[in-house]
Amino acid sequence: MRTYDVKFDGQAKEFFPIWFQGVIFSVLTFGVGAAYLQCKISNYLYGKTKIANAHLRYLVDPKKAFLRRLKATAISFVIIFTLAILSLVPLVGPIAVIICTIVIFKIARMARLRGLIFRTYNTTVGNIRCSFRSNYTRSASNGLLVLPIWGACFPFLRPYTKWHTHLFLLNNLWVGANKFKYTAGLSEYLLVYVPEILLFIVCFTGIIVFWEGLGYYTLIFIPTTWLLASTYTTYALDNLVRRSVTLGKLRFSGRTDFTKLLIIRVTNAFAVILSAGFAYPWAKLRELHYRLQCTSVVVFGQERSLLGIDLEQPDAFSDELEEVLGGFRPGGEVGEVLAEASIDEFEEDFESI
Numbered sequence: 001m002r003t004y005d006v007k008f009d010g011q012a013k014e015f016f017p018i019w020f021q022g023v024i025f026s027v028l029t030f031g032v033g034a035a036y037l038q039c040k041i042s043n044y045l046y047g048k049t050k051i052a053n054a055h056l057r058y059l060v061d062p063k064k065a066f067l068r069r070l071k072a073t074a075i076s077f078v079i080i081f082t083l084a085i086l087s088l089v090p091l092v093g094p095i096a097v098i099i100c101t102i103v104i105f106k107i108a109r110m111a112r113l114r115g116l117i118f119r120t121y122n123t124t125v126g127n128i129r130c131s132f133r134s135n136y137t138r139s140a141s142n143g144l145l146v147l148p149i150w151g152a153c154f155p156f157l158r159p160y161t162k163w164h165t166h167l168f169l170l171n172n173l174w175v176g177a178n179k180f181k182y183t184a185g186l187s188e189y190l191l192v193y194v195p196e197i198l199l200f201i202v203c204f205t206g207i208i209v210f211w212e213g214l215g216y217y218t219l220i221f222i223p224t225t226w227l228l229a230s231t232y233t234t235y236a237l238d239n240l241v242r243r244s245v246t247l248g249k250l251r252f253s254g255r256t257d258f259t260k261l262l263i264i265r266v267t268n269a270f271a272v273i274l275s276a277g278f279a280y281p282w283a284k285l286r287e288l289h290y291r292l293q294c295t296s297v298v299v300f301g302q303e304r305s306l307l308g309i310d311l312e313q314p315d316a317f318s319d320e321l322e323e324v325l326g327g328f329r330p331g332g333e334v335g336e337v338l339a340e341a342s343i344d345e346f347e348e349d350f351e352s353i
């Protein structure tokens with residue numbers, strides 16, 4: 001048995017230009033360029049993360065991601081304009097709008113799943129390609145689209161919605177021929193979220209009780225409670241997910257400390273506010289660095305069993321990106337992650353996402 005720490009060596013001075021250029025581009029394109037920014041950030045953060053000598057890679061081209069988002073945005077505007085015109089038609093118009101809205105919502109559910117499959121396929125660990133293998137089912141739709149919305153709108157449902165989403169995502173994720181298994185139960189999620197719910201109850205009770213004496217000063221309870229609650233939930237979920245996940249012969253362990261994470265988040269918040277937002281890249285990397293360094297991978301068996309790669313050899317996959325083979329089929333055989341089509345051809349199948 002051997003233990004390897006997950007390492008992250010990203011630096012703010014490298015990350016800031018990527019973030020700043022992406023933000024400017026997103027603003028100039030009225031948000032459409034956000035896809036470009038997301039890909040650039042993912043490319044950098046993944047490339048700076050490694051387990052032993054196995055680097056993560058995110059292979060989606062930011063320019064192609066932007067063009068796909070631009071195309072999807074144009075189609076969306078056409079649909080919205082068409083529905084607006086239809087709504088003006090007496091009697092038939094409203095019915096047609098309702099039917100079209102239902103159809104569009106179903107298409108959005110499918111597109112979200114296909115987008116997840118596409119992004120996972122373009123993620124590698126060392127020289128091993130990842131894949132997400134799930135058919136379009138009610139469970140898939142709920143886990144990706146419906147339940148997260150419910151959890152955001154109704155906080156008391158968050159333990160169930162978050163548990164169901166994690167269960168769906170992790171139990172359908174593969175790294176090469178190895179499948180993730182997730183064993184956490186709903187009762188464990190209830191224990192994670194109970195303190196958060198209680199904190200918010202205390203917060204709003206405090207606002208009501210002290211409003212007459214303190215007035216608007218009581219509103220300081222809201223950001224303070226949110227910081228405490230979100231930090232505790234992040235700390236508890238980090239450790240719960242790590243100890244509940246297995247990947248073949250790999251076991252994960254976490255040692256995130258609530259106090260340290262809270263100190264990092266408080267100082268990050270002050271830095272971002274005082275810098276008018278320009279310290280955001282530094283704050284993001286600082287928290288990410290701490291949370292990743294608190295993650296370890298325990299290998300049972302031979303050393304080479306870590307994701308099927310030789311830990312003593314550097315990752316050479318980045319030198320062969322032009323020769324990467326695609327043709328991924330979500331329903332393909334286990335471990336069949338490379339075929340004879342190019343990755344560009346695979347991306348064309350999903351260009352409308």
